[in-house]
Amino acid sequence: METILFVVVAITALLCEYIDASIGMGYGTTLTPLLLIIGFLPLQVVPAVLFGQLVGGLIGGLFHYKLGNIDLDFRQDEAIKKRLHGLGYMPKSRDSKVVFILAVCGIVGALIAVFFAINISTIALKTYIGVMVLGIGITILIRKGRESKLSWGGLTAIGLLSSFNKGASGGGYGPLVTGGQIISGREVKSSVGSTTLAEGLVCIVAFVGYVLINADIYWTLAAATGIGSVIAAPFAAHTVRRLNTVKLKFVIGITTSMLGAIILAKTFIF
Numbered sequence: 001m002e003t004i005l006f007v008v009v010a011i012t013a014l015l016c017e018y019i020d021a022s023i024g025m026g027y028g029t030t031l032t033p034l035l036l037i038i039g040f041l042p043l044q045v046v047p048a049v050l051f052g053q054l055v056g057g058l059i060g061g062l063f064h065y066k067l068g069n070i071d072l073d074f075r076q077d078e079a080i081k082k083r084l085h086g087l088g089y090m091p092k093s094r095d096s097k098v099v100f101i102l103a104v105c106g107i108v109g110a111l112i113a114v115f116f117a118i119n120i121s122t123i124a125l126k127t128y129i130g131v132m133v134l135g136i137g138i139t140i141l142i143r144k145g146r147e148s149k150l151s152w153g154g155l156t157a158i159g160l161l162s163s164f165n166k167g168a169s170g171g172g173y174g175p176l177v178t179g180g181q182i183i184s185g186r187e188v189k190s191s192v193g194s195t196t197l198a199e200g201l202v203c204i205v206a207f208v209g210y211v212l213i214n215a216d217i218y219w220t221l222a223a224a225t226g227i228g229s230v231i232a233a234p235f236a237a238h239t240v241r242r243l244n245t246v247k248l249k250f251v252i253g254i255t256t257s258m259l260g261a262i263i264l265a266k267t268f269i270f
Contacts, residue, residue, distance in 0.1 A: 001220045009035070009221065013052050013228030020053075021060040021236030022243075023252050024195040025174030027053050029259065031225070044218040050207040051222040056229025057200020061099075063237035064193030070095040071190075072197075098155060098186070098194045099201070102177060105159025106202035112164055126267040129165050134260025136179035140253035143183070150185040158184065163202060173199060175256045188249045192240050196233075 001009075012034055020027035028049050035045045065072045073093035080090040091100050158180035162173045174195060181191035211217060240248070 001224070005038075006220065006224050009038070009224035010228035010231075013056075013225040014232040015228075017052065017056040017060070017229040017232035018236045018239075020174060021056065021064075021196045021233055022192070022239045023248070023255055024178030024192040025252075025255065025259065027056070027174070027229075029174070035221075040218075040221060044221055047207060047210040047217050048221040048225045050203045050210065052225030052229040054200050054203040054207055055226045056233050057196050057198075057203060059230050060233035060236060061193065061197025061200060063234045064196060064240065067237050067241045069189045069237060069240050070099075070193035070197070072096050072099070074100075094150075095190055095194055098181070098190075099198050101152070101155055102159040102194065102198035103201040105156055106163035106198065107205050109160040109163030110202065110206065112160075123267060126263055130260050130263035130267060132161075132260070133175045133179070133263060134257055136176060136183060137253050137255070137257030137260055139183055140179055140249060140256060154184040155181065155186075159198075173202075175259050178252060179256045182249060182252065188245050188252065189240050189243075192248070192252075193237070196236075 013031060016027045016031040016034075019025075019030070031052070032045055032049050035049070036042065040048075061070070061072075064070045071093045072095055074091040074096050077090045077092045077097075080088075084090075091097055158177060162176040162180070165173060165176060177198065178191050178195045181194065182188060186194075243251075
């Protein structure tokens with residue numbers, strides 16, 4: 001890859017990661033088509049995007065933690081350990097529980113998607129994702145001034161559905177996870193930080209899968225997306241820390257609604 005192209009890809013990944021880690025969505029949805037337009041092949045692009053989101057998500061999650069956007073404590077929750085009689089594991093802090101649940105559901109949902117994706121009509125899948133994302137965005141805007149209690153059952157369902165979307169179509173994870181958490185009663189900044197870290201963890205599994213199945217990874221492209229994502233992650237975490245919660249929720253609601261509408265438009269119009 002030429003140096004100029006490498007820099008262009010890195011800057012593009014930086015901008016996409018900044019948006020994604022600031023509002024919890026938009027990295028793969030934006031970067032994948034841009035890299036395809038530039039001229040890269042799908043099997044070069046997808047692993048590179050996963051790698052960029054992997055390192056960006058982990059670094060972004062770390063900075064969200066350092067800046068106080070999320071509270072991470074992955075020590076065993078002794079109260080839950082006693083209820084489970086020593087069987088199973090659940091981390092201590094609420095944010096850690098959310099990340100853990102989303103990560104586990106992400107792996108399960110992605111595996112389920114592998115078996116079902118080939119039997120689902122592309123139009124039906126995109127319509128389903130578009131309607132769901134649009135509905136979540138509108139719900140956030142309608143309920144932006146209301147507070148509600150966190151639903152763990154709702155969070156689990158969101159984790160499974162969003163990872164199924166990701167595994168079946170390559171998109172639809174961030175808007176559903178971030179927006180779904182807010183609807184389920186999560187604080188806005190915590191929702192963004194948890195989504196950033198959880199998506200990075202889910203991408204580890206997906207990227208390793210590509211490495212094992214298709215060893216011919218375009219590492220130069222992956223390096224470019226990774227460098228751009230790592231540079232952007234700290235700035236995005238600082239942005240989330242400084243933004244007013246009400247304004248951030250409004251931006252997420254508008255962005256989620258627009259993404260849902262764009263998915264539906266691309267499915268039936270373009």
